[in-house]
Amino acid sequence: MDALEALLTRRAVREYTSQPVSEEQIQTLLTAAMHAPSACNQQPWHFVVVTSREQLDAIAGIHPYAQMLKQAPLAVIVCADLSLETCPGNWAIDCAAAAENLLLAARALGLGSVWVGIHPVEARVKDISALLGLPSFAKPLCLTAVGYPKEPLPKVNRFKPERVHRDRW
Numbered sequence: 001m002d003a004l005e006a007l008l009t010r011r012a013v014r015e016y017t018s019q020p021v022s023e024e025q026i027q028t029l030l031t032a033a034m035h036a037p038s039a040c041n042q043q044p045w046h047f048v049v050v051t052s053r054e055q056l057d058a059i060a061g062i063h064p065y066a067q068m069l070k071q072a073p074l075a076v077i078v079c080a081d082l083s084l085e086t087c088p089g090n091w092a093i094d095c096a097a098a099a100e101n102l103l104l105a106a107r108a109l110g111l112g113s114v115w116v117g118i119h120p121v122e123a124r125v126k127d128i129s130a131l132l133g134l135p136s137f138a139k140p141l142c143l144t145a146v147g148y149p150k151e152p153l154p155k156v157n158r159f160k161p162e163r164v165h166r167d168r169w
């Protein structure tokens with residue numbers, strides 16, 4: 001699957017089969033994430049890879065919109081080490097680019113995934129940080145649930161010509 005097909009056919013997937021995601025696939029997802037662009041090339045990201053059923057269920061237990069983790073075989077929590085910021089104020093944008101790369105790589109591998117927000121909801125940042133034992137300098141932006149999709153992915157067309165402006169608004 002080429003890059004354009006992967007990004008045009010990626011959908012949020014919240015139901016998965018019981019098939020696990022292999023270590024090789026996890027490595028590919030993380031490699032894709034770490035090749036994202038970042039401000040000043042600061043690459044502030046860290047990733048917490050969660051595959052233990054107990055920990056996946058525990059995250060679902062504290063995050064109301066992460067119930068798909070009761071079924072998903074993998075979650076990757078995308079965090080920033082704030083001390084790595086050389087261009088302050090960009091950590092969330094950088095980590096969002098990394099998260100999107102991960103979602104697109106999942107699609108290219110035939111996996112389904114969904115972005116689950118953490119930042120900027122302070123209660124979620126606090127609860128997830130405590131559960132995962134994040135150091136005080138680390139901030140979780142979001143998590144991505146990953147697994148093999150249970151159902152075929154719906155097709156959508158979101159192109160809106162009225163949102164495009166040429167040479168000036």
Ligand SMILES: Cc1cc2nc3c(=O)[nH]c(=O)nc-3n(C[C@H](O)[C@H](O)[C@H](O)COP(=O)(O)O)c2cc1C
Nearest residue numbers: 010011012013014065066068114115116117118142
């Ligand atoms: C910042 C952000 C936060 C999101 N948070 C959640 C979430 O907490 N739970 C969830 O199931 N989906 C979440 N999503 C996924 C969106 O609901 C989904 O991407 C959107 O409905 C568009 O569908 P698509 O991904 O199939 O294009 C989030 C997406 C983004 C970008």
